[in-house]
Amino acid sequence: MPRIAFFPGSFDPFTKGHEDIVRRGLKLFDEIIIGIGHNSSKKRHFPLDPMTRSIQRTFINEPVRVVPYQDLTARVARDNGATFLLRGLRNTTDFEYENSIAQVNRDLYEGVETVFLICSPELAPISSTIIRDLHRYGANVDQYLPYPVSDLE
Incomplete structure (x- = not known):
């Protein structure tokens, strides 16, 4: 049975920190499914379809x-077979938060286990929230993304 995460x-x-986690996850799993979501409580600045293609x-x-x-x-x-x-994880605060989410997921969905990977130190400070805010105020964020912002516009 394939190991899918x-x-x-x-x-x-999607930042270079995310890419790092997925690439390292590929050493542990047969397939990685990346979920890209829409958070209705935040104004999105990067369109979903071009981000998915990138x-x-x-x-x-x-x-x-x-x-x-x-x-x-x-x-x-579970619906996608994972x-x-x-x-x-970027830091110890992340671990506390992520571990609490993992416990909720274990309680809600038996058979779905959480695996934590620590982000490479040079990529640890990169978060999508920071990148989104920098982009909103006109900063060039290409250095933090695995693809240029022009791919998303």
Whole structure:
């Protein structure tokens, strides 16, 4: 049986830190499903379809699928055949938060386990929230993304 992990990649945008977690996850799993979502409580600055296409190009010829999602991650993982959630950690605060989410997922969805990977130190400060805010105020954020912003506009 293939080992499939669901990585809830980002609401906006997908960063090099996310790419790092997926690439390292490919060493552990047969397939990674990247979930790209829409958070109705935040104004998105990166359109979903171009972001999905850009991520697909980043992982071309690799066992990676990109799916849109707006639901609980464990449910989306299970619905897509994944039995693992892949989560990236940047610091100890992330671990406390992510571990609490993992416990909720275990309680709600038996058979979906969470695997934590620590982000490479040089990529640890990159978060999609920071990138989105920088972009909103006109900063060039291409250095933080695995694809140029022009691919998304």
